[in-house]
Amino acid sequence: MGVVRLTEFWRRMDERFGAGYAASLAADYRLPGVGATIDEALAAGVDAKEVWRAVCAEFDMPSQLR
Template sequence: MVRYREFWDLVDDVFGRAYGRSITGDQVLPALHDRTAVQALDDGEEPRVVWHALCDAMTVPEGKRWGTDPHRQAPPRR
């Protein structure tokens, strides 16, 4: 499970803080019904769902989706 705080930690780790904050607020994601990641989170969407949609849209390879922490477990897709 990805929690809200973990979502932002992953954004910062995978995309970098500045770029990550930019794409989460600007990139419209079809998988989230044409909302940005921030809009989807504000609407109550599960952070795990938002994270997968963002990574899919940005074509982040599976091996890089979970950042640099070797102890971080990938949450399952639903």
């Protein structure tokens, strides 16, 4: 996977979790891989690719979409 832009990141989140749950997850769930929620990590400037990898690791899913 190359560079993950924010629009691509959110498209993947919506596809994996559904739009409503993706937003809730991003706001409320602290990812151990980045030590913050998704929203906090992205706001702090953590690369979207790193955040996506942390989401995939936490929820035991492949980083590539099929």
